[in-house]
Amino acid sequence: MITVWAPDGVGEIGVGDDVATALLDALGATDSADTGRRLRDGDVVAVTSKVVSKAEGRARSSTRDAELPGQTQRVVARRGPTTIVRNLLGLTMAAAGIDASNVAAGTVLLLPEDPDASARRIRVALHEHTGANVGVVVTDTAGRAWRDGQTDIAIGAAGLTVLQSFAGRTDAHGNPLLVTAPAVADEIASTAELAQGKLSSRPFAVIRGRADLVLPVGEHGPGAATLVRPEGADLFGYGAREAVVRALAGRPVDRAPFGAPASREELAEAVAEVTGVAPRPDGDGLLVPAGDDAALRALAFAFGWVLSARSDGLSLMCPPTP
Structure with missing residues (x-):
């Protein structure tokens, strides 16, 4: 069974704030009573990129249009006011993932400079505070090329298997699985977003029930950057x-x-x-x-x-x- 919850009561995150401490405070980890919400070995913690960016000082008194060139590797497509780019992290996103929501007027948030490194720091801090061996996913919202709407994806990960390969195995009918490779880090990010919501001030979520994906203490894994296809490997490199x-x-x-x-x-x-x-x-x-x-x-x-x-x-x- 998989359970997921997103704690309420998270205050505004500012520059230099400890994201791990903010999460534990929201979970009530310092309470004497064990409410079942304390972190356990095998849990996966999802953290929105927004709070990571705020803590890491990625806010700018600027606009999306002004910041976009500096966050762009190349333009993929333009449709009216929307510009889709391959950003500095290699992610293909509208406006390079620059966020202008839930921030003060005249302010935008850039994505974390290295989301995998951010996830590693949060994982280490959570282990130091609680002793629990957890995986960490830094999430952000992205559109899909062939479908309306957006879903959350993993842009950073630590201590987690991000991609499972079933190549070489067979299904229940004996059919070979040639290229089946679930992007489990992205699936976890989307699961977390169902509990967090977009307007509920719940930037953290805990997913319990997939301890098989969590790596041993000290092993952070390849990170979410490995989910990004290298330049030239994407069948849809341009609009x-x-x-x-x-x-x-x-x-x-x-x-x-x-x-x-x-x-x-x-x-x-x-x-x-x-x-x-x-x-x-x-x-x-x-x-x-x-x-x-x-x-x-x-x-x-x-x-x-x-x-x-x-x-x-x-x-x-x-x-x-x-």
């Missing part, structure tokens, strides 16, 4: 419109999000579909007797190949692996 613009512009700095070069067969199929001209094999490359140079150049860029002109047509070659 649909932005991908068209980047491919047509063909700037080398924009290439990485398209990923590793595609196979010759994939590129040949795309060339035939776009131009109506079936390319023919030419050594390791492809040769197009005639075609739309601009379209072929954009396809070559998006698929990680190189286009060049020859006397007998246009040549497509896959660059050597560096």
